[in-house]
Amino acid sequence: MKHNPFTSNTYQETWLKHFSKQKEGKQFQFIKNLSFIKHKFLPYYINAGRNMTNGMTYEIDALASDFKNKAVVIYDVPDYCNWTDPVKIPNLKIKKVRQYKGFLADLSKVTSFEAYLQNTLNAKSRNKFRSTLKKFESCFDVSYNYYYGDIAPDAYKTLMANFKNLVETRYGDLKIDTSLISEWPFYEELVYKMLHEKKAMIISIDVAGKPISMSLAFLGENSLVGAVKAFNTNYYKFNVGHIEISKFIDWCIKNDKEILDFSKGEYEYKTKWTNTNYLYNCHILYDTSSIASSITGYLLVKYFGLKQYLRDKNFNLFVAKTRFALKNFGASKEQKLPFKIHPIKGDINFKAYQLVDLNEEGERFPFLIRLVFDGLYQKPECFSGLKIYRSVSIIDGKPNYLVSGTKSKYLIEIL
Template identity: 35%
Template sequence: MIKQNPFTSPLFTNIWSKHFNHNNPIYKFNFITNISFNKPLFLSLYINIGKNLTKGISYFINEDFKILDFKKKVILIYDVPKYFNIKDDNLPKRIKKIKIKQYPGFLIHLENYKDINDYLSKNFSKSSKQKFNRYKSRLEHCFDIKEKMLIGNIEKSEYDFVFNHFKELLTKRFDDKQIVNNNLNPKEWNFYYEVVYPLLLEKKAALYVIYNGETPICVRLLYFSETIIFDAITVFDIDYTKFHIGKISIMKMLEWSFKNDFKIFDFSKGYFDYKESWSDLRYDFEYHLFIDSKSITSIILGNTIAFLLKFKQYLREKEINKTLHKLTYILRRRKTYSDTLIKEISINEINYKQNQLEPIKLDDKHAFLKKYAYDFLFITKEHFKNLKVYKVNNQLNTIYLLEVNEHIKILSVTI
């Protein structure tokens, strides 16, 4: 059980309530402590503050409670990690508790390892470790890479700069996947923007950033308890896919975690291949329902909610939610540069003279070329400063030429 949960802190609670509870009353019950509730319906249903925007809710059962304030009510708590091992042995018979499986979660028990090298040796093969180091070396060789943990006394202007790039990278990532991402819902994103900065100042949250020059190319949003790091939202620039920045950032984060004596690195809820690869424990998130077993109204309402949540989980396990996210994206679809058709062609397929080459920059106008240019740098092991990009004039199709120290790649582009 954790004592300093960032998701039940007054700061998190008050800002969430401002955005999603419209400053309506916040409720507490005397048999359950360290957690607050809102009442979203006319029914006697109470849902934890934070709802599904937390990465792990914890609470305590009060041994000296009286249940006078819980009669005929139902409590629903989202996102309780099973490994929190919340004790409920002292609940009275009148209160019935139902646990319902939710998303899978993944974590690393840092206390089982001496340091990052010990962790890597025990969880990955020698060849995998060599690949990780090669990706890191190649990234640092091809670009002007630096990293920073934004935590504590950070200027608001710096925070805004990174958070704006954070949103751009997430938008770009999910446009490429062609699915919606709930974090980018304006209401949710505005909440994250407002809550993270004050938590960052209190060292209960941080933004880990990898930069190419002055531009963020990887951002991880982290929350902290006294012993746990919650990896909340992570994204990297997909133009750098060849360099495996996701793996590099995980190694860097784990290195930082060991140095700062954290016991658990929690990848949080939701399945991704990388989480399974890097974790040493898979666990379940749960919904926790509390029902007044002497109230017919509470029994009917509680069991109806339990049925709906179990059905929702069944649909999730059948990946119906992924289909819905894709359909929603199609309905909201907007044209992006991922729609650009790019094909690599051989130098023999075009005829050009030197005076037909028009030098161009890899700016926003030519952003669709960046991934191919960076892949080219990865293969040639050359630095970005040596890359030259040309547009070939007098061609039936639009042709671009990438050149770096006598290496050439030619691309045929249809937008």
């Protein structure tokens, strides 16, 4: 990874400011370009960025000897970065412990998005993607916005507020606890700096000027690395996450980026759109001539091996869901009511209904928006032409809703 954004001074210094009492990282001559912090209690050092980066790279200086009596942990080293074992240094041991799977799109031999689509997706998937994209853009007032380079402070503040709201809503829908919200001040400061340095980019898919899907990625000299993404699940049927990926791929090809790295984690969208997979490894370096360093190194290897074993068993997902449940214990839950959908073929008695705003009604019954959008996916037409009516007669606080468009008319009966 040429000019790795996660080893840049901006990234490391900002991370240290937000997550370490040691505001200046310690640097070693035997590891170039990385800063470290000492563990609070134990005798080893951790790379600045810890497990929040999306791929660390480093070089060993074979002439340096300041590794004596030390143990060092470097998180998340991807094995695709032309990594070769450094020159053997007497008494310096490097142990690699498998961690996450990673996925990337190798674009080095691709000249256009259509060529990549043809080579990566099968015929059925290509047809579905094109059909869904056409439906999405015909139903909604869509714009694709790339934030890369200078941005005004006020515009940036609004951008990140919208992004944070999408992240909170998305993880709330998944019922998974995420550290992203507590880490958000770090991202707010970091991304502003790195956008201006052209080492970060945010892509936003907007509908009627409002973001419905956003992703943050970091840039190396020849790569784009995904970091944070979230989307509005009301648009789930339209596969906006896949559409967003297609825009990233197209941008990379047009801007001479050879790698689009989807980073950690195995998800359906990654296996579908990528053509290369790899592994992240945790690298543990220690001085074998020191008994204390050797014991520390041995225990760290066992510790990270155990963490990966539990991760393979999905224990980390269980913990995230449990934390979410505990944090939200006693909180009011979204009201999900049973419903039926009835197609309407005859005349409509509009006197029995009153025109309403879908967004306002969606605050009361959030699933209502999703139902209407799902209906648009089945029979595409311009959303701005739809009219939503609520029944004047309400039984037990449960109204019926009439959806009237040019291609379909149906009643949503809340039971």
